[in-house]
Amino acid sequence: MITAASAMPASVATLPAGTQLPTGASGVSGGQTLSENNFFQLLTAQLENQDPLNPMTNDQFAAELAQFSTANGVQNLDASFSGQQAVALVGHNVAVGGNALVLGASGNATGAFNLSAAAKDVAVTITDASGKQVATLDLGAMAAGTQTFSWDGKGASPGTYQFNIRAVGAAGNSVAATPYAVVPVTAAILGGQNGPMLDLGGGLAPVALGAVQQVL
Secondary structure (H helix, E strand, C coil): CCCCCCCCCCCCCCCCCCCCCCCCCCCCCCCCECCCHHHHHHHHHHHHHHCCCCCCCHHHHHHHHHHHHHHHHHHHHHHHHHHHHHHHHCCCCEEEECCEEEECCCCCCCEEEEECCCCCEEEEEECCCCCEEEEEEEEEEEEEEEEEEEECCCCCCEEEEEEEEEECCCCEEEEEEEEEEEEEEEEEEEECCCCCCCEECCCCCCCCHHHEEECC
């Protein structure tokens, strides 16, 4: 997109009062980008108020249209590419923010987390919807960065559980761990104002494509 400043040739003076675009919800103000409607409003006002002794040439007019068309085409291409990425994730497991742990009918669940530093010992505590502890996993020493773990779900029914990470550093200090829920993408929602959204399994709310931390 082009900004309002870039659409005005240097030789054209500021538009008289009453011809500027509105700055309300449907208009633009300084620093914002132009929609297609905004652009043509500005171009029409520019033509109506141009200097009759130095009017815009056909080349200048064509150049402005080409500039907007190119910027608009790039934006549409980006949106199309993001939509393709979202659709390609359907059927795959992704890691998103949260500590949900989805135990499937096969009796296996995968979780993930990011360690801010290396830890000499990492433990995972798994609880059910009521907060009752159902399992504890000792993962041992782990390096800094994103890590995954598996739970066999022994003795537990299929469903969505929660997990918490306890990580201890070499000096006995606590190491920060950010949990990620590993869940299947069940559908892609396209055409929204905020870009593609992903429907997730395990009863989790839909998330934006940019919320995906890792594809597993």
